[in-house]
Amino acid sequence: MTPALGSTAMRVMIDGTPVSDDQAAISVFDWGVLRGFGVFEVIRSYQGRAFRTRQHLDRLERSAEALAIELPNRDSLDSWIVECAEMGGDGQVRVVVTGGGRDPQAEAPSRTIVLWEPVPSGPDRLSLLPMKALWHPATDTDSFSGVKWTSYAPNMASTDKARRVGFHDALLLTADSLILEGPTFAVAWMSEGRLETPSLQLGILTSITRDVLLESALRLDVEVKQGFFPLERLLDSDEAFGLSTTKEVTPIEKVGEHEIPVGPFGKSLAEEFRSIVTAETDRATTAS
Ligand SMILES: Cc1ncc(COP(=O)(O)O)c(C=O)c1O
Numbered sequence: 001m002t003p004a005l006g007s008t009a010m011r012v013m014i015d016g017t018p019v020s021d022d023q024a025a026i027s028v029f030d031w032g033v034l035r036g037f038g039v040f041e042v043i044r045s046y047q048g049r050a051f052r053t054r055q056h057l058d059r060l061e062r063s064a065e066a067l068a069i070e071l072p073n074r075d076s077l078d079s080w081i082v083e084c085a086e087m088g089g090d091g092q093v094r095v096v097v098t099g100g101g102r103d104p105q106a107e108a109p110s111r112t113i114v115l116w117e118p119v120p121s122g123p124d125r126l127s128l129l130p131m132k133a134l135w136h137p138a139t140d141t142d143s144f145s146g147v148k149w150t151s152y153a154p155n156m157a158s159t160d161k162a163r164r165v166g167f168h169d170a171l172l173l174t175a176d177s178l179i180l181e182g183p184t185f186a187v188a189w190m191s192e193g194r195l196e197t198p199s200l201q202l203g204i205l206t207s208i209t210r211d212v213l214l215e216s217a218l219r220l221d222v223e224v225k226q227g228f229f230p231l232e233r234l235l236d237s238d239e240a241f242g243l244s245t246t247k248e249v250t251p252i253e254k255v256g257e258h259e260i261p262v263g264p265f266g267k268s269l270a271e272e273f274r275s276i277v278t279a280e281t282d283r284a285t286t287a288s
Pocket residue numbers: 042181182183184185186205206207208209210243244245246
């Protein structure tokens with residue numbers, strides 16, 4: 001049975017087969033379970049339409065290649081995502097592909113989980129605690145940079161650490177205090193009339209929301225600069241934003257003890273962002 005739109009019930013498919021929540025299971029010998037060895041994506045769905053699936057699948061393919069995980073074929077993945085998005089309406093579709101059991105004594109096939117989940121509610125404005133992330137693949141711009149793997153323990157531990165001292169989340173920095181990203185989001189800010197954001201050359205995730213924000217800036221004739229920026233650049237910014245599939249464009253109002261204004265640029269960027277989303281997903285204006 002498909003629960004009513006807006007319900008918090010999950011919809012799960014494993015290897016393309018719909019399963020009920022209580023039957024959704026994979027082997028405990030899967031390295032996804034034992035070692036966090038797997039890749040994933042979270043795709044926003046608006047009115048039951050998945051947003052930017054192509055880019056998400058491109059990134060999933062890059063991640064899987066880095067870990068030598070074989071994916072189901074792209075058309076199948078695409079159709080499972082479409083199906084889950086349509087079942088759920090507004091929400092997000094999570095795709096996880098596990099590494100399978102790779103120990104010779106406990107082999108298990110790689111599994112593909114596609115599930116619909118409600119968008120988790122988050123704050124309207126973010127407060128971030130800066131912290132050095134020496135585990136971050138920032139130093140590795142070769143093999144593992146930008147890989148969206150399920151080994152997210154350090155990311156989640158950073159979020160948790162920030163929350164325990166009253167912040168919403170962490171802001172991850174290199175050893176030299178260059179700005180990287182949040183544990184589950186990208187960052188950008190306005191400075192001297194320009195939109196600035198850390199360069200992908202730092203090994204941060206190629207955030208799809210960040211891409212859409214850069215497109216929004218272009219449409220608003222706002223100059224964009226991607227680079228290597230020290231923390232002070234963000235602290236002195238005119239406005240700042242946390243960016244992700246889940247957060248979309250959320251203003252950052254505090255970094256450490258430093259207040260950051262929330263102002264008109266963010267509003268315009270968020271509106272432009274929304275108009276791109278609507279143009280691509282609105283059932284009234286796009287062909288199915
Ligand atoms: C480390 C990290 N950076 C950035 C992002 C934002 O990426 P996207 O905009 O594609 O959701 C995420 C999303 O999960 C993330 O985990």
